[in-house]
Structures are given as structure tokens and as C-alpha cells.
Amino acid sequence: MSPASRYTGRNRILAALPPEDFDRFSPALQPISLSLRQVIHDVSSPIEHVYFVEQGVCSILTIMADDSAIEVGMIGSEGMVGVSAVFGSATSGQHIIVQIPGTALRMDAARCKAAFDESAAVRMAVLRFATALMNLSAQTAACNRLHSIEQRCARWLLMAHDRIQSDIMPMTHEFLASMLGVRRAGVTVTAGELQRSGLIRYHHGQITIRDRDGLQATACECYRIDHERFMGSSQNQHLLPDRSSRIPTHAA
Amino acid sequence: MSPASRYTGRNRILAALPPEDFDRFSPALQPISLSLRQVIHDVSSPIEHVYFVEQGVCSILTIMADDSAIEVGMIGSEGMVGVSAVFGSATSGQHIIVQIPGTALRMDAARCKAAFDESAAVRMAVLRFATALMNLSAQTAACNRLHSIEQRCARWLLMAHDRIQSDIMPMTHEFLASMLGVRRAGVTVTAGELQRSGLIRYHHGQITIRDRDGLQATACECYRIDHERFMGSSQNQHLLPDRSSRIPTHAA
DNA sequence: GATAACATGTACATTACCGTACACGAATAG
DNA sequence: CTATTCGTGTACGGTAATGTACATGTTATC
Numbered sequence: 030m031s032p033a034s035r036y037t038g039r040n041r042i043l044a045a046l047p048p049e050d051f052d053r054f055s056p057a058l059q060p061i062s063l064s065l066r067q068v069i070h071d072v073s074s075p076i077e078h079v080y081f082v083e084q085g086v087c088s089i090l091t092i093m094a095d096d097s098a099i100e101v102g103m104i105g106s107e108g109m110v111g112v113s114a115v116f117g118s119a120t121s122g123q124h125i126i127v128q129i130p131g132t133a134l135r136m137d138a139a140r141c142k143a144a145f146d147e148s149a150a151v152r153m154a155v156l157r158f159a160t161a162l163m164n165l166s167a168q169t170a171a172c173n174r175l176h177s178i179e180q181r182c183a184r185w186l187l188m189a190h191d192r193i194q195s196d197i198m199p200m201t202h203e204f205l206a207s208m209l210g211v212r213r214a215g216v217t218v219t220a221g222e223l224q225r226s227g228l229i230r231y232h233h234g235q236i237t238i239r240d241r242d243g244l245q246a247t248a249c250e251c252y253r254i255d256h257e258r259f260m261g262s263s264q265n266q267h268l269l270p271d272r273s274s275r276i277p278t279h280a281a
Numbered sequence: 282m283s284p285a286s287r288y289t290g291r292n293r294i295l296a297a298l299p300p301e302d303f304d305r306f307s308p309a310l311q312p313i314s315l316s317l318r319q320v321i322h323d324v325s326s327p328i329e330h331v332y333f334v335e336q337g338v339c340s341i342l343t344i345m346a347d348d349s350a351i352e353v354g355m356i357g358s359e360g361m362v363g364v365s366a367v368f369g370s371a372t373s374g375q376h377i378i379v380q381i382p383g384t385a386l387r388m389d390a391a392r393c394k395a396a397f398d399e400s401a402a403v404r405m406a407v408l409r410f411a412t413a414l415m416n417l418s419a420q421t422a423a424c425n426r427l428h429s430i431e432q433r434c435a436r437w438l439l440m441a442h443d444r445i446q447s448d449i450m451p452m453t454h455e456f457l458a459s460m461l462g463v464r465r466a467g468v469t470v471t472a473g474e475l476q477r478s479g480l481i482r483y484h485h486g487q488i489t490i491r492d493r494d495g496l497q498a499t500a501c502e503c504y505r506i507d508h509e510r511f512m513g514s515s516q517n518q519h520l521l522p523d524r525s526s527r528i529p530t531h532a533a
Numbered sequence: 534g535a536t537a538a539c540a541t542g543t544a545c546a547t548t549a550c551c552g553t554a555c556a557c558g559a560a561t562a563g
Numbered sequence: 564c565t566a567t568t569c570g571t572g573t574a575c576g577g578t579a580a581t582g583t584a585c586a587t588g589t590t591a592t593c
Contacts, residue, residue: 089419091419091420091422091423093423093427093502094502097427099422099423099426099427101418101419101422101423102419112415113412113415113416116408116409116411116412117405117408117409117412118409118412122412122415122416122419122510123416123419146401146404149398152398153369156368156369157368157369157370159368159411159415160365160368160369160370160374162415163364163365163374163411163414163415163418164365164374164375166353166415166418166419166422167341167343167353167354167374167375167418168343169422170343170351170353170418170421170422170425171343171345171351171353171425171462173422173423173425173426174351174425174426174462175345175349175351175462177579177580178579178580201539201540201541202540202541203539203540203541210423210426210427211580211581212580212581212582212583213540213541214541214542214543214544214581214582214583215579215580215581217540217541217542217543218542218543220541221541221542231541232540232541232589233539233540233541233588233589233590234539234540234590250345250346258374429549429550430549430550453569453570453571454570454571455569455570455571463550463551464550464551464552464553465570465571466551466552466553466571466572466573466574467549467550467551469570469571469572469573470572470573472571473571473572483571484559484570484571485558485559485560485569485570485571486560486569486570
């Protein structure tokens with residue numbers, strides 16, 4: 030917290046800032062916790078703060094007139110919530126909720142926008158993430174149309190797993206169904222198959238990842254594409270949870 | 282073309298620039314035509330130029346490993362092709378093609394990025410569009426999952442119609458099918474119904490919009506949401522084609 | 534320890550698509 | 564003017580979902 034300290038946390042946008050830029054940032058950053066299902070931004074509501082996620086996962090949801098919702102993007106420690114505010118929009122176009130609880134550094138949105146306008150380094154870091162987010166939602170748009178529940182379910186689990194430090198995540202079939210935009214009963218059937226195949230285990234609101242390779246074989250190519258973009262050509266591996274088997278290159 | 286001239290074309294990003302900013306821009310802009318099905322950017326290829334669309338429509342496509350493609354965004358005179366290059370990415374994450382032929386002003390990508398970095402006005406205009414594009418692809422991701430072919434087909438026709446100056450557009454069932462990510466035969470059936478209801482007419486590669494209100498009633502809410510964002514709270518109406526009936530406010 | 538609320542399992546008829554195939558008229562090329 | 568390609572119409576069996584419903588076990592509440 031003392032000035033001139035380098036950022037040592039997990040957030041990849043903040044970690045990409047040179048110390049001098051981070052110094053101007055840090056006084057405005059306030060650590061807060063992200064609680065399960067907490068609403069970060071509501072559609073059409075003013076964006077008061079932006080959030081640099083350090084742990085946990087947020088979901089970007091589009092909500093339809095009939096209250097059906099579906100996930101169109103996922104944000105973990107690689108990114109931030111509130112890009113559109115930094116881009117100058119007063120309100121959020123999407124609904125953002127906490128998917129998996131964690132922590133974040135919160136900042137006044139106007140102040141973050143000012144930092145973005147003033148610092149080339151901040152711009153670069155934020156724009157890099159914004160590009161990744163656009164690619165992610167484009168991939169998701171295609172995936173939603175072209176791939177099966179099972180493929181998308183496996184993809185979702187892998188994406189969430191990439192963004193947390195544990196193999197266990199709090200998640201009910203009901204909730205996962207609304208992320209995938211399918212029936213709860215459909216998820217129960219699919220999750221049952223994944224469990225019978227030994228890829229996951231679950232029990233009353235808790236899912237455990239047991240076989241990443243198996244899940245990758247089950248998931249559609251969208252996972253691999255997003256993952257490569259997420260890792261990029263950069264040396265960000267050290268910021269990710271340490272696990273033995275990550276994306277093997279024998280992908281089809 | 283003489284220096285210090287104000288931009289009088291249709292592109293809304295360029296039109297939003299103050300004269301002094303546009304002046305620095307204009308020498309680098311080269312008018313070109315966009316021909317039907319022309320590929321503007323290929324996935325993973327370097328982005329050499331960005332394009333400020335003046336007439337016609339470009340589509341942002343995600344292409345899967347099995348060569349199936351689907352549209353995840355649409356760009357007309359309200360925007361530009363190559364946002365990610367301006368954001369610092371060397372390559373395009375999506376495939377961009379010309380959907381409806383027209384014209385654009387082309388600019389060297391690196392030069393556009395420099396202008397973006399140097400001018401706050403350029404940044405504001407580009408970021409406003411980028412936000413709209415993110416919202417569009419989020420809406421499309423949800424729409425692809427939750428709405429029927431007929432709804433999405435009507436939505437697509439309206440979106441394209443908003444971006445051209447004519448009621449007639451070159452478009453085959455085959456091509457529209459690949460935009461929507463469905464079978465050609467499925468589009469033929471749906472288009473047949475729309476034609477029988479008098480909403481459109483078509484004939485060998487040419488679709489004519491005959492009843493916008495009827496199409497809006499058929500389309501899902503996604504059209505209205507995108508359209509409101511596209512028009513925004515701004516006074517951009519004068520840049521759009523002049524037609525009698527635009528979005529009535531009695532929408533459900 | 535009883536009760537309520539929640540998470541999951543399962544079934545069944547229905548629907549909106551799919552993949553594929555084939556036919557026919559319209560535009561185009563020789 | 565003929566041959567070929569292209570755009571459209573249509574059919575048909577197959578399938579992956581859907582909406583709905585009800586049952587059972589599990590956790591939380593009091």
C-alpha cells in the first residue's frame with residue numbers, strides 16, 4: 030500500500046503496468062471481496078466503479094425480456110469489469126455478476142477513465158484485454174449456435190477452472206443451465222454423463238474437476254481457441270494456477 | 282480532398298471528429314470500393330489497413346474448424362473495420378467480409394493506431410463504436426442461442442436494411458444461411474413465409490424489404506435493443522437513410 | 534428433530550431444427 | 564440456342580433439444 034511499491038497481486042492488467050503508472054493508480058484502488066451471485070453491474074445502471082479481479086470469476090450476462098439470461102463472457106484475474114465505462118459509456122450494456130466468489134481491487138470509474146486517457150501504458154493494458162473480451166464474445170456467439178450442450182458445458186467448466194486456484198467450484202445445475210442458456214434438466218443429464226465418465230464430480234452445489242484432458246476432448250474447439258488467446262504469446266503462465274496438464278498441443 | 286476541409290461523408294466515426302483532427306487524418310485516407318464477398322481481414326493474418334465504411338455492410342464472422350461460419354457482428358457506415366488493430370493487436374481474431382457492396386476510406390493500420398494514441402477525439406469516436414460493437418456481439422451471442430430462425434432472420438434483414446440506402450439488397454438464401462448459422466433449406470422455408478406474409482420479396486439473389494414494421498414484429502427484441510444503442514441518445518438520425526417508418530415506440 | 538427449501542434424477546410428449554436428397558426454373562457461358 | 568451452373572422449393576427420416584412434471588434425497592431453518 031505504500032507509494033512506489035510494485036504490484037504483486039494476480040490481476041494481469043495491473044501486473045502489466047510499469048511501476049510509475051501503477052503508483053498513480055494504486056491510491057485509488059480499494060480491495061473488496063466478491064461474494065457469490067453479487068451483482069456488479071446492472072443493465073442500464075450507471076457504472077460507478079470498475080473492478081480488477083484478483084480471484085474468482087465474473088460473468089457477463091445478456092438478459093432477455095422474458096428474464097432468460099445467458100452468459101456471453103467470463104472475466105477472471107486476466108481482466109477487469111467495466112471496460113465500457115473506461116471507454117466512455119456511462120452505463121453498462123450487460124449484466125455482470127459474480128460467478129465464483131473471490132476478491133478484486135475496486136476503483137472509481139471516472140478516475141479509471143482519466144488514468145486510461147492519461148497513460149499510454151494503462152491504455153495498452155486495458156485495450157489488450159478489451160480485444161480478448163471481444164474475441165471471447167464473438168467465439169461464444171458462434172459456439173452458442175453451433176455446438177452441443179455437452180461441448181459447451183465442458184468448455185464452460187474448463188474456462189472457469191482456468192480462472193480459479195482450486196479444482197472445486199460452487200455451482201449448481203440450475204445456475205450452470207442459465208449460463209449456457211439451456212434447461213436445468215438438460216444440464217443434469219449432461220453433468221451426469223460427465224460424472225459417469227469420470228471427468229467431473231459434483232454434489233449439491235459443488236463441482237469438482239477431475240480430468241482436464243478428458244474435458245478438453247469433450248469440449249469444442251472454442252475452448253482451445255479462447256485459451257490460446259488468453260495465454261497469448263506472452264509469458265503470463267506464472268500468473269495462472271499451477272497445474273500439471275494444460276492444453277496439450279495435439280489438439281485436433 | 283484539400284486540407285482543412287471538413288468531412289462531409291457518411292462515416293459516423295469520421296463525422297464525429299473535430300475539423301482539426303480530421304485534417305490530420307484525411308491525407309492518409311484512401312477511398313476504395315468494397316466488392317461483394319471481398320475478404321477484408323482473414324483470421325490470424327496481419328491487419329494492414331483499417332476501413333471506415335461509407336456505404337455497404339461488412340460482416341464479422343467466426344469460422345469453425347469444420348469451415349462452418351457464422352456472423353457475430355455487422356459493420357456499416359456507423360463504424361470501422363479493424364478496431365483490434367487500433368487496439369494494438371497485429372492480427373485479426375475474426376474473418377471480415379463484404380456483405381453488401383459499397384465504399385470505404387482505407388487507412389494504414391499503424392497510422393490509424395498512432396492517430397488513436399495521439400488524439401483524444403479519435404479515441405473517443407473509436408471507443409464509442411467499439412463499445413457498440415461489444416454490445417452487439419454480446420446480444421448476438423444470446424440471440425443465437427435463444428431465438429428462432431424466423432426471429433433471427435427478420436432481425437438480420439432489419440439490421441442490414443438500417444445500414445444501406447436501398448430497400449433492395451443482393452443476398453441469396455445460401456449466404457444468409459451461413460450468416461445465421463443454419464441450413465440453406467431452413468432459410469428458404471423461413472424466407473418463403475416472410476414473402477407470403479408480404480414482409481419481403483426475393484428473386485434469385487436479391488431481397489427486397491417491403492414491410493419494416495412487419496419485420497420488426499417478427500424479429501426478436503434483439504433488433505430493437507441493438508437499434509436503440511446504434512442510434513443512442515445522439516442526434517445521428519440525419520446520417521441514416523431517410524425512411525418513413527423507423528422503430529415505433531410501441532415495442533413490447 | 535421436524536419442516537421447509539433446495540439440488541438433483543428422470544420421464545415423456547413435443548418441437549425446431551438437422552442432414553440429405555432431388556427437382557425445377559432462372560441466369561449465365563459457350 | 565444449348566449446356567451448365569446457380570438459386571430456390573420441397574420432402575423425409577432423424578435428433579437434440581424443449582417444456583413440464585413429479586419424485587427423491589440433502590441441506591438449511593427453527
